[in-house]
Amino acid sequence: MNLPFYIARRYLFSKKSHNAINIISMVCVCGVVVATIAVVCALSVYNGFNDLVAGMFSSFDPELKISPRTGKVFDPTTAEFQKVKQLPDIAWFGEVLQDNALVRYHDRQDIAVIKGVDENFSHLTLIDSILIDGSFILKDEVADYATLGVGLSAKLGAKPGFASPLEIYVPKRDEKVNLSNPASSFNQEYAYIGGVFLINQQVYDEGYMILPISLVRQLLKYDKEVSSIELKLADGVDISSAKKQIKVLLGDRFIVQDRYEQQEASFKMMQVEKWMTFLILSFILAIALFNVVGSLSMLMIEKKDDVRTLQNMGADDKLVRRIFLFEGWMISGFGAVIGIVIGLVLCLLQQHFGFIKLGQTAGAFVIDAYPVRVVFTDLLVAFITVAAIGLMAAWYPIHYLGKKWFS
Known part of the structure; x- marks a missing residue:
């Protein structure tokens, strides 16, 4: 010793x-x-x-998110994104178009983030697990539907099943405001209330509204552009290795973020x-x-x-x-x-x-x-x-x- x-x-x-x-x-x-x-x-x-x-x-954010390094929107139909879509590690591929809008219901109104998503959104996130009222639906044969955060729903006094639709206003792109008739400077669409979600995160509960991407494109006057691509990986796939592979395919023009990087702050x-x-x-x-x-x-x-x-x-x-x-x-x-x-x-x-x-x-x-x-x-x-x-x-x-x- x-x-x-x-x-x-x-x-x-x-x-x-x-x-x-x-x-x-x-x-x-x-x-x-x-x-x-x-x-x-x-x-x-x-x-x-x-x-x-x-x-x-994780109930609202995807496993991986692709967004442009510069600018607000991009074309998701290019050859690079087709290669990403065909990767064996990718289980679901969803398009998102997001912007700010004025939402009005009767005599109440508020500024909200409208998030236009496609039918794959329910597979990309756990949206059904955070619904507290109504159901998650984007559209049917006759109408478009919105899913609101619980705080936004309370501010507007709107709930699923109400007969009147929400009024959604977005300023027209590349046009000056008509001071004599300001209302003509906005694009307007309608959506009925399909559901209300609760995440217990103020940024989402009080400011987000999910809409069909087709409706948001009509509001913003886009044909096929998106603001981001959301991805869900296949079971057992390592997120970091998949992220590196996608970065190689897309180059430096795009940012690929996991859930922690999406909420980095x-x-x-x-x-x-x-x-x-x-x-x-x-x-x-x-x-x-x-x-x-x-x-x-x-x-x-x-x-x-x-x-x-x-x-x-x-x-x-x-x-x-x-x-x-x-x-x-x-x-x-x-x-x-x-x-x-x-x-x-x-x-x-x-x-x-x-x-x-x-x-x-x-x-x-x-x-x-x-x-x-x-x-x-x-x-x-x-x-x-x-x-x-x-x-x-x-x-x-x-x-x-x-x-x-x-x-």
Whole structure:
């Protein structure tokens, strides 16, 4: 066995002549344990919320989205897109034409994003799972239908089954506004209300309306142009490899985004919050670990006679310093391991049983209990952080006080 490690282990667990040293060492370990538990649980909860938000967006966003790098619309019938459409990795290929419009119902009106989609939209997303009223329908033999976000539906006072259609207005492209008759500067179409969806995301619930793409083309006066192409991959296909393959076919004129990139701002904000919380907890961890300075200093004073004996037996200063360096590492290491294990157990219990609730009233939030997902890299980061801060905390008493007492 490594001699410095063996002696350090004996020093850590053996009874000291002054009981206060044992108490300080245990308090130091407990401080590291508590801080490590906090780091593991906090990072896991952020992972859980990240998955929750991703699941909400997945009900409306496609797996892959192709949009032009410059301009608003493009032609989806070119040879490049035909090659993309024929890729074996692509299960569903949907055309989308999207723009802003004024939506009016009786005496109420609001600005909304009209998203024109084709019949493949129900296969590209989980639209049926987020409907809270009506059904998802684009058109029938006599009329076009709109599916509204719940917030937009409330603003307009419109629900499925109402007899009157929505009035949709879009400014005419490439035409100046006729000040004497402003109404003539708008294209107008009608759509009945087919359904209402709820995603629990304000940007969609309060501002989006799904329409048949043919109706949106009539409003915007386009023949075959689209603003984006939405794709669903076949089962088992790796998203990153499929995205690279599509980028090669389309070149630099188009942007290919997965779900995380489509909502990049939201997910980046969550990641910033996650790691800022980790940074704050790391400062608390550093304070707990700097108790190692006091613990090692007192231990070095108590073991001064032992060190003299080792030096008389031929031990050099390097071996003596390694003994107390191992002592500091074991204090932080044991605390880190115990904290990670306890934190992991708490996270798994919360994941399966949901002991800690988001609120006292059931149904007040999207979910009742805090979501949790443990990621191995987070555990590794927590352990490395504790080890690194523990090393810095042990460095001072060993390399500065040690020179004074043992040289």
